[in-house]
Amino acid sequence: MTSAPLSDATSVFAPTALLPDGWANHVLFDLSGEGDIDGVHRGVMEAAIPAGTHRCKGPVIPGMPNLHSHAFQRAMAGLAERSGPSDDSFWTWRQVMYDFVGRLTPEQAQAIAAQLYVEMLKAGYTAVGEFHYLHHGPDGQPYDDLAEMSRRVMAAARHTGIGITQLPVLYGYGGFGAQAAGEGQRRFLNDPERFLKLLEILFQDAAGDPQAQIGFAPHSLRAVTPETLTAVLAGVKGFDSHAPIHIHIAEQLKEVEDCLAWSGRRPIDWLFDNFTVDCHWCLIHATHMTAQETARLADSGAVAGLCPTTEANLGDGLFPAVDYFAQDGAWGIGSDSHISISPVEELRWLEYGQRLIHRGRNLLGPPGEGHSVGAALYGDALFGGAQALGRRIGHLDSGSRADLVVLDPDLPCLLGKEGDLLLDAAVFAGNLNPVRDVMVGGHWVVQDGRHRDEEAVVQGFRAALGL
Template identity: 50%
Template sequence: MTPHNSLFAKNALLPDGWAKNVRLNWDASGDLTVVQADAIPQTHEMQHEFVLPGMINLHSHAFQRAMAGMSEIAGDGPDSFWTWRDLMYRYALHITPPQMQAIAAQLYSECLRHGYTSVCEFHYLHRAPDGSFYPDMAETARQVIAAASHTGIGMSMLPVLYSHADFKDQPLRVDQRRFSTDVAQILQLLQQLESSRSGQLEVGVAPHSLRAANLAQIRELVAALPAGRPIHIHIAEQQREVDACLAATGKRPVELLLETGLVDSRWCLVHATHLTKNEVSGIAASGAVAGICTTTEGNLGDGFFDLPAYIAEHGRFGIGSDSHVSQSPIEELRWLEYGQRLRLQGRNIAQISGQRRVGDFLWQACLQGGAQASGRRVGQLANGKRADFLILDDTHPNLQDLAAAELLNSWIFSGNDNLVRAVFVGGKQVVQGGRHVDQERIQSAYVSCMRELRKL
């Protein structure tokens, strides 16, 4: 092994927990080939104190990074998810494909710097502002994929099926025209992106929601999808959505989806905020992943996911940054736990009998859930997995002289300094000294893009 594909960790987080003196080797394609504990360091190897798998961001709308912080002005009446959505639609109508790439590259570089190494991109800005497709139907998806390639983040691209404005197949609104797709068009997009698939990129699908895609369409899409591809859907994010589904169908959204028998381990049910006890049990039993996006759910006033009930049912879950009011998995995990503490007026909620350390439980659970939701070989330092890992700053006061067993709790629950010093994705270093290796050029393109968008 050369110095460029070998690393020695004094402490590394393996699937079964922290291990000492771990050698990592990876091949030219970016896959781990050796994960050896109790090893002896070689003179050519990079040596680091704390190494752990990078987190998977299982839900992203990259273009929304450009409007983060711009919707925090109260209107004349009560503000909600629905008033925010109207603002987002108006913004989305003006973004060009090159601007999408600039915004996505800025976002992905930020995600990498904070510890995400993979992203699931829930991509629905398919059409031009006038509602027509670009000459290349996959133009906007390719721009976002290019941003991932430029920054080095791993990606699951999820073209979104978006046909209706609401239940009972209501026609799309004029300001939703860029989202419009039917099943045949989504399948055509998949075919056009097929040759792009690699160790760094998977391609799945995302019926936007039960409001925007009916059950017949979802059945048709799932039946035509190649085996093993990820399927994501927004569901039960807002109480108004639940009420509308009940009025239209007599059933709640999760209840309705589970009754199709389609939901299995390929699925990620994003948000799933408003659930009955039976729906909690049903999601867990299906093997699907619950995609929790705490900072966005807090920003939009969605409500609280019932995490302890879901953990008790052995449900799988992961985290996503969604609208990107935060790009930090630490903030996402911290507020996932703190939200439960506020809701239940208790402490140390996210834990199980085999793992009482809240930070360790959350990081490992979200690695597993995120990897499953991505449909990619990520989330573990293990042979055959992608060489996606973080090196933390052991010189920081929060980590100096710290036992590995205390690291995740200290990192997640003490302070706001970014402790990620270096990041490798597919064996390639993309963050060095806390900065993205191409940070200046990415930021310059983003600033130029935002100068134009702020003129709107």
């Protein structure tokens, strides 16, 4: 029997909740009409709970930001898992992606994004950074509405209820040194002038919307030149001097080798030598770094955007997490190509990858005896993800968005667990989704593990696939 639909309320009561300074019991959250948390009250007695308050049926934690997404790739997940005529790598996978993306219509892109965002919400992601480079028609010509494809993705976010940081991608070239782009990249290409027009439209669209933020993303050092990146950075400051800036960097060894051949410098060293990288930047992957580059990234205040399941699927390599974490570098997680949509799996892969290469255990938690690795990973990913997306999310406190995830207290791996042990168990002790209910911006979007519009969204997805 299905529960009655959750109604939005002006207050929410949690039997236990993860607050910025740790777990607290009997917590009452006051919510504003705009979807913010207005107040947080601990130790609230039964008699003091206001009438009409929504009572959560399990522990409450902050929703996880997903800082790196290519939404359309959800529909091609699983299509590149057959061996080719030669050694397979990121570069052979990329050709499969180009073949797939060349056929997508705006309507299909919106339906795929909506399906993806439903899956994210059900998994406990409450915000997404959409690294969006599918700008134009299949022939490379802009649509009549220059922002057609970005608007489609943002419409999918609004419809499903997920918060979004839309990151239109500056993509101009096919390789380092302004090499000509290939046919498979023609839908991605803009010069700085047209790209800034696109950004202007999107900044206007998002103005005043607390669920949306606009940033921008130079795709990679191989897809821009110093001149085009300089021009767009200057233009973006005119829209928002604090706009998030995301970039793919040092993902593949070939990329590092090509950057060395072009400039004599490795990608991260080159970027830091030529641009001011600060807390508004998010460097996606950063897999292949020297000790010097690792220290420069950690010291900069920028976020390392880690996507362990995609990096594993593509054979990228392992991020130097032990050294980076020891230097208090900021980081967050993303599902990238969406071969998996699970924050707990991203966190588990991150820790397990380090265990395998260092042949040790519990490597990414804080120093000292008795600290929870699961809680440390979850908390750090909240902080870095919120910073990377440039939104008031990632913690349950006055002034933040009301993005709440209710864990399922009846899930066997969570039975008998309290406090940080809940997160240890959720991350390391099972493969079942631990999420029961999800609120985003003060609105319930998932109840009993199902999205409020799940049936209609999956029907649209089926139609996009021609089924």
